[in-house]
Amino acid sequence: MSELIVDVRDLTVELGERPVLHGIDFQVSRGEVVTLLGANGSGKSTLVRAIVGLIPPVTGDITIFGQPLRSFHDWPRLGYVPQRTTAAGGVPATVREVVASGRLARRKPFWPSTRSDREAVDRAIEMVGLADRADDGIHTLSGGQQQRALIARAASGDPDLLVLDEPNAGVDQRSQEAFARSLRTFVASGRTVLLVLHDMGPLEPLVSRGVVLDAGRVAYDGPVPVPVAAGRHVGHPGAHSAAVAGGSAADGTIGVPSAVPNDHPHSSDEETGPFGWTS
Numbered sequence: 279m280s281e282l283i284v285d286v287r288d289l290t291v292e293l294g295e296r297p298v299l300h301g302i303d304f305q306v307s308r309g310e311v312v313t314l315l316g317a318n319g320s321g322k323s324t325l326v327r328a329i330v331g332l333i334p335p336v337t338g339d340i341t342i343f344g345q346p347l348r349s350f351h352d353w354p355r356l357g358y359v360p361q362r363t364t365a366a367g368g369v370p371a372t373v374r375e376v377v378a379s380g381r382l383a384r385r386k387p388f389w390p391s392t393r394s395d396r397e398a399v400d401r402a403i404e405m406v407g408l409a410d411r412a413d414d415g416i417h418t419l420s421g422g423q424q425q426r427a428l429i430a431r432a433a434s435g436d437p438d439l440l441v442l443d444e445p446n447a448g449v450d451q452r453s454q455e456a457f458a459r460s461l462r463t464f465v466a467s468g469r470t471v472l473l474v475l476h477d478m479g480p481l482e483p484l485v486s487r488g489v490v491l492d493a494g495r496v497a498y499d500g501p502v503p504v505p506v507a508a509g510r511h512v513g514h515p516g517a518h519s520a521a522v523a524g525g526s527a528a529d530g531t532i533g534v535p536s537a538v539p540n541d542h543p544h545s546s547d548e549e550t551g552p553f554g555w556t557s
């Protein structure tokens with residue numbers, strides 16, 4: 279069996295004393311691109327935040343790179359971009375400076391950046407299609423471009439696992455396509471990606487597995503569902519949780535769409551369905 283990069287067992291999380299995740303089992307193996315799907319408030323961001331160590335579990339275990347999270351120290355191996363952040367915040371930094379800050383965990387304190395630092399920063403800027411804006415102030419970029427700069431910052435540290443919470447929110451189609459191409463290169467080098475997505479868009483062919491959360495529980499875990507008709511989708515043969523997801527197991531359909539309404543406030547394309555398909 280391939281190496282488990284993320285291993286979540288029986289995870290329960292509370293926020294403000296309210297249970298949000300209930301007994302989640304969730305694994306990601308090396309080289310996979312796994313997307314978390316589900317309705318607003320189903321717990322996707324909470325699961326991701328627990329995995330990167332921002333929220334403590336009430337019960338259950340989280341292991342990353344084979345290490346229990348509570349004793350994990352190798353943070354440069356993990357790149358994380360949270361949802362809906364802006365990079366500007368009044369800081370007069372250029373795109374290159376923001377991206378270069380992603381290398382800090384790999385550098386010796388007070389030493390100047392090395393050639394490999396600078397090359398990694400250039401690669402990451404190229405990856406998100408911001409090469410022509412590298413020396414511009416981050417505050418001059420659009421929200422979507424700032425989001426891409428943050429992805430580049432996470433990627434510049436050469437992580438083995440990239441965790442991105444809605445990386446394409448508010449990002450135009452052409453940039454999404456450029457990002458999908460770069461992510462393909464990232465994954466081809468044997469690295470691993472965990473994404474929260476509402477609209478898969480150009481990332482869809484890259485995604486190896488979809489996990490749908492419904493009210494803090496795993497409702498489906500299997501190949502990414504594909505559409506059969508407006509509002510109905512079918513799982514690939516072998517999708518193991520079809521019945522659990524609420525659809526009709528008899529006709530092979532799964533109820534994923536009902537768990538993934540397209541009501542997200544910052545979707546980049548209002549005409550597009552939850553998996554990036556025109557509805």
Ligand SMILES: Nc1ncnc2c1ncn2[C@@H]1O[C@H](COP(=O)(O)OP(=O)(O)OP(=O)(O)O)[C@@H](O)[C@H]1O
Nearest residue numbers: 293294296298316317318319320321322323324325
């Ligand atoms: N700080 C908090 N305190 C209390 N409840 C919270 C907090 N943050 C989130 N929640 C609640 O936890 C639940 C899960 O939220 P979460 O953000 O993980 O969902 P999500 O699936 O990522 O949603 P979205 O698609 O809208 O980002 C929601 O009901 C939300 O209201």
